[in-house]
Amino acid sequence: MGRLTQRRRITRIRRTEEGITSATRPDALAAEEPLELRIGGESFTVTMRTPGHDFELAAGFCVAEGLLRSTDDLAGADQLRSMRYCAGTDDQGNQTYNVIDLELADPAAMATAVSQQRNVLTSSACGICGTTSIDAVEKSLPHAEATQELSISAETLLDLPGALREAQEIFAKTGGVHAAGLFDGEGKLLILREDVGRHNAVDKVIGRAFLDDQLPLSGTALQVSGRASFELVQKAALAGVEMLTAVGAPSSLAADLADRAGITLAGFSRGRTINLYTHPERVRF
Incomplete structure (x- = not known):
């Protein structure tokens, strides 16, 4: 699994009353790596993310795409037939854990996934890159009648x-x-x-x-x-x-x-x- 942070030596410049000083020191950077999501073996999208909780990211992304949702007859995780890392290696041959393949239980959802396939990279700054129209972005909302349980x-x-x-x-x-x-x-x-x-x-x-x-x-x-x-x-x-x-x-x-x-x-x-x-x-x- 990729690391959440990565260490790098930096040069830090400081302004003081005596003038400008500089020093070399280690610093921690937030890790950023690509994650390819495949559905039924077909590439769906690539997103830039911090490694960790990748299965949650994949499931949440599919909820946001309208491919997964809670229903009376097939609730929650039962809609996911499988979710696994696929083979992917770096230059040294180490597993990168940067490819996930999902199998949806609902054939209609699988067909929808194929029709909604993203064609470009989703950056860490944009969650809707690659969709082709505003109609595709604004998914039909399953909870049409807003609840009022929160106070x-x-x-x-x-x-x-x-x-x-x-x-x-x-x-x-x-x-x-x-x-x-x-x-x-x-x-x-x-x-x-x-x-x-x-x-x-x-x-x-x-x-x-x-x-x-x-x-x-x-x-x-x-x-x-x-x-x-x-x-x-x-x-x-x-x-x-x-x-x-x-x-x-x-x-x-x-x-x-x-x-x-x-x-x-x-x-x-x-x-x-x-x-x-x-x-x-x-x-x-």
């Missing part, structure tokens, strides 16, 4: 960014990864994942919940370390999350989708202030 106090909501930051072990070492944390209405951290790609961190959280048969994630809030984009709102909606709150700003398209999907969207969550853009009724003042 969270404003005080607890304001505490979520700090709770997320305190739990970020890779960020503490590198300062170079995003995080997504799933919280309940009392502010208890349920799942935390980190990755160089903010959409990957969200996919890993949703993938973990999917594999544990916990979808839909009603009664939960998803706190993310970056901005709130359309793609993150879409992922949250497909997983049944009731609130998406971000340290950064939301986009207009994200707010539009959150409004339609019944999601409470919050942005600029900085510990002391927060903006609520849609469905503020879930927050107690």
